[in-house]
Amino acid sequence: MNSFPAWYFDESQMAGINFEDIAQVEAFDCKQTSSTPQKEQALVKRLGISLGHTVIDLGAGTGTFAIQAALEGAFVHAIDISQSMLAYAQQKARKMGASTIKFHRAGFLTYEHNDNLGDFVITKAALHILPDFWKMVALMRMASMLKPNGILYLRDAIFSFPISEHKTFIDEWIEHSSKPEGEGWTDKDYHMHVREEHSTFAWIIEGMLTRAGFEITQANYLTPTAAEYICIKIA
Incomplete structure (x- = not known):
C-alpha cells in the first residue's frame, strides 16, 4: 500500500453523513432518486457500455450503476471510501446476480488501478467532496x-x-429540491452541502477537464445547479 505525505487530503472525513453507519447507508440509498436501476440502466446503454468493457466507478456508493453495468457484461471496479457502502453494494450485487464487480475500499486520491486500463471512468455525485485543488x-x-x-x-x-446571483439560485435550489424528513434530501442536507462540501462552477470544472487531458464532447447543464459531462481522453 502506498504511503501519502502528511499534507495529503483525507477523503474519509466527509461532511454531514457517517457512511460507516449502516442505517445511514440504507437511508442514503433510499434518497438517491436520481440513481434508480432504471435510470442507471438507461445511462449504461446511452454510454454504450457492454460485454467486455472495463468500467471504473469512482464513488460507487451503494452500487446501483456498477450493478447495471455488470449486468450488461462489463467488468466493473467499484470504488468507495466507505466500507459499509461497499458491503451494502456487494449485498445488492449478489441479489441481482451481478458477478463481474470487484469492490475496492479507496477514494479518488488513493485508489491504485492495477488492472486493464478502463474503457470508461464514471463518477456521479461524488467529486464534490474534494476542494478544487484536489479535484484537479x-x-x-x-x-x-x-x-x-x-x-x-x-x-x-x-x-x-451567474456568480453575482449565487444567493438567489442557491435559495431557489434548496426551496425546490428539498423534501420532508424521511422522503429524501432535506433543506438541512442542502444547507450542509453548500456550506461544507465543495461544489464548484462549470467554467472551473471545464478548465480542469481540459487540463487533465480530456476533450469535452458533451456538456449538459441539467439545471443551474447540476451538470454532466461526457469526455474523451486525448490519446
Missing part, C-alpha cells in the same frame, strides 16, 4: 486509468448560474 489531482488520476480515447462520464452538483 483526481481528474489527472482518472485520465491515467483510461485507455486512449476512453470515456469519462462526470455528473455532479456543478453551478452554471
Whole structure:
C-alpha cells in the first residue's frame, strides 16, 4: 500500500453523513432518486457500455450503476471510501446476480488501478467532496486509468448560474429540491452541502477537464445547479 505525505487530503472525513453507519447507508440509498436501476440502466446503454468493457466507478456508493453495468457484461471496479457502502453494494450485487464487480475500499486520491486500463471512468455525485485543488489531482488520476480515447462520464452538483446571483439560485435550489424528513434530501442536507462540501462552477470544472487531458464532447447543464459531462481522453 502506498504511503501519502502528511499534507495529503483525507477523503474519509466527509461532511454531514457517517457512511460507516449502516442505517445511514440504507437511508442514503433510499434518497438517491436520481440513481434508480432504471435510470442507471438507461445511462449504461446511452454510454454504450457492454460485454467486455472495463468500467471504473469512482464513488460507487451503494452500487446501483456498477450493478447495471455488470449486468450488461462489463467488468466493473467499484470504488468507495466507505466500507459499509461497499458491503451494502456487494449485498445488492449478489441479489441481482451481478458477478463481474470487484469492490475496492479507496477514494479518488488513493485508489491504485492495477488492472486493464478502463474503457470508461464514471463518477456521479461524488467529486464534490474534494476542494478544487484536489479535484484537479483526481481528474489527472482518472485520465491515467483510461485507455486512449476512453470515456469519462462526470455528473455532479456543478453551478452554471451567474456568480453575482449565487444567493438567489442557491435559495431557489434548496426551496425546490428539498423534501420532508424521511422522503429524501432535506433543506438541512442542502444547507450542509453548500456550506461544507465543495461544489464548484462549470467554467472551473471545464478548465480542469481540459487540463487533465480530456476533450469535452458533451456538456449538459441539467439545471443551474447540476451538470454532466461526457469526455474523451486525448490519446
